[in-house]
Amino acid sequence: PLPDSLPFDGTALTVSAGRFVDATGREVVLRGYNVSGETKLAENKGLPFASVTDARKSATALRALGGGNSVRFLLSWAYAEPVRGQVDTAYLTAATDQIRAFLDAGIRVYPDFHQDLYSRWLFDDDSWYTGDGAPKWAVELGDYPDESCGICFLWGQNITQNGAVKAAQYDFWHNAYGLQDSFLTMAQKTMTHLRQGLTTEQFAGVLGFDPYNEPYAGTYTSGQTSRTWERDLLWPFYVKFRARMDAAGWQDKPVLVEPNLFWNGNVSKEEGGLLDAGTLGSRYVFNTHFYDQKAISGILMWGNAADGQYVTDFGTVRDRAAAAGTTAIVSEFGHPLNGSTAGKAPTVLKAMYQALDSRVKGASWWTNPAASGPVLSGNQWQWDIYHGRHHEPMNDNPGKVLTAGDAWNDEDLSAVRLDDTGKAALRQDARLLDRIYPSATSGTTLAFTYEDRSRDGSTTLTWNPVPSSLPSVAQLVGSGQYGLHVWRSGGGSAPTELHLPASFPAASTTVVSDLATVHAPPAYTATTPVGVAAEPGGTGSRRLLLTDTDAGTVHYALVTNGAGAPSAALLAAARGELAAWAAQRIGG
Known part of the structure; x- marks a missing residue:
């Protein structure tokens, strides 16, 4: 299970291959x-x-x-x-x-x-x-x-x-006047104090x-x-x-x-x-x-x-x-x-x-x-x-x-x-500020989008509607918000995480993924391919966790708060459409 009591799951970040990465890669x-x-x-x-x-x-x-x-x-x-x-x-x-x-x-x-x-x-x-x-x-030194x-x-x-x-x-x-030298010395003392x-x-x-x-x-x-x-x-x-x-x-x-x-x-x-x-x-x-x-x-x-x-x-x-x-x-x-x-x-x-x-x-x-x-x-x-x-x-x-x-x-x-x-x-x-985003991806992100349906006054701004060529996905999303994350697995032991906004309570959230398709995802466990857990820090915020066990495979996950209680048939149809779309547009 995740060490939820530890901030950041206990890991520092470094830079590798053009990305921020945690200790699990x-x-x-x-x-x-x-x-x-x-x-x-x-x-x-x-x-x-x-x-x-x-x-x-x-x-x-x-x-x-x-x-x-x-x-x-x-x-x-x-x-x-x-x-x-x-x-x-x-x-x-x-x-x-x-x-x-x-x-x-x-x-x-x-x-x-x-x-x-x-x-x-x-x-x-x-x-x-x-x-x-x-x-x-420092100002008084200069005329x-x-x-x-x-x-x-x-x-x-x-x-x-x-x-x-x-x-x-x-x-x-x-x-001039050794100003930069003074700044650098002050900065070193500050960083030492913080550490x-x-x-x-x-x-x-x-x-x-x-x-x-x-x-x-x-x-x-x-x-x-x-x-x-x-x-x-x-x-x-x-x-x-x-x-x-x-x-x-x-x-x-x-x-x-x-x-x-x-x-x-x-x-x-x-x-x-x-x-x-x-x-x-x-x-x-x-x-x-x-x-x-x-x-x-x-x-x-x-x-x-x-x-x-x-x-x-x-x-x-x-x-x-x-x-x-x-x-x-x-x-x-x-x-x-x-x-x-x-x-x-x-x-x-x-x-x-x-x-x-x-x-x-x-x-x-x-x-x-x-x-x-x-x-x-x-x-x-x-x-x-x-x-x-x-x-x-x-x-x-x-x-x-x-x-x-x-x-x-x-x-x-x-x-x-x-x-x-x-x-x-x-x-x-x-809806603009509290967004789905891939906070930690076990592998490499290939594509990501989030339609927040934020408002300009009384007007809902929809800039990324689901196309009519994916009718079941469009029906599932309806007028709701949705995020779609596509990644290539990296063989790591830790799950992929997406931040879940407050507008995505578990009971109203639907996930369509090649890993699993589920409405109202359960609490995360080590054997749950799709689950919800608290984000570390005790603030009440939550994350969606997606677990794969392979390397080099393209995975996708659509997360939406659209349809109230989608039928099994609709979920299956949406999964089929997304699988075909991913194969055509992303590849293997």
Whole structure:
């Protein structure tokens, strides 16, 4: 039986053959959220939560309501090293305690030293904007001009338009005043503290480390390009960070490296993607972000996102990781939930999750499933239980206390909030967020899709209907949600796992697979080919387990909450259709 009492089934992840894999050799997909933008704020002194109790509440909700099995956990350089050369061990201990709350809930964690616009301390107390990241002493070392963004409609324009931000970024990457050296020393002390503060079992749930959020040159020197900046300055920094990880006892965990933040933008693209770093291999993970800046602008994209909107963008991520000899993770993606473009969010987010699941759009998926590619790991921005309840004096200005939204540069992207009773509640459609995904595959994924039937207002969005050429499958699914996973078995001893959303109670779930076909699958046992079990961590979330005993065989499993109590004849007919479809479209 599965060791359900152990977080993550007691295994650490590594990178092999372009995938995350666990100790049993299963291919693992990570889904979840960023925790939390609260780290950017002063009100909780650079921590995501005011208390460990709140961290536990957030972790339980993230698992049970949001369907996540991983978090990117934000840390602050400013609070980790408020005095140069001296780490604040109280801050690091509090951060470790909050990380532990997620690990104990069965959620994998990768910390991130977060920065935006380099530092809050670049900004005046009456500024329109603010930043986060570097401590006050680091800013005071530079003779930076008074910050000004000029005519800016979005806070991100400060990255390329604000002279103070550009100069400070430039100094960091050129190690002016020894800034980068100080950061690396602080990072090593932080990682050592985290490792020592966690048990061996808990530390197994730490995926790796994201060294630096959204790196950008600030200013290119004469003749320099994005690509040569990545080659000459960014990549050497990652190599140094890798060495610090090894020295801190993280040698068996990958460093999750981000390219130039504009590498995969859909407004301003820059050549790069760590093209000159060679084969990254198993000690590095290609880590990037994606936001639809055209949709966010409200000007460059009219109307909503559609089926297949981002399959090319996310296909680029898959291709770059494969060429680099590693796996990929999209550690940030999202769309504002308030403001003039908020109406696009239901379709934009659906299209992003669709592109994480497969590189084939819904209208083509059933006829071309073999082109799906690997299922991408990703963490949505963001998961902030304090949404709308902040008390943040912006840039320490007591006359400018922010309470609305995410309380940072007018952002409003949190998928969660606390209701009037203090209970966590989703701010987005649960059908969109709590999804079926192949959390662990015993073998190699060949194709995967999930039709979430999420809503845009009163409209149900169905981008991947079952084709009429499979009438029994279409009847079985009806108007319900469904996922279809196709994989080649690897001969491992552990079962394949699919996360089961709350909308898939066992009594209403039907599984059609070559392994077994069953309505209302039973509790999992070692002899059950298809069964349901709790996910580790005690949060009430569940998983579907599919057991094969062979190697090199193509298996499929359709999971749906459609037909109420399908007849044996319908189940048999659906199985026959899927078997023929898999043989024709996937092969042996």
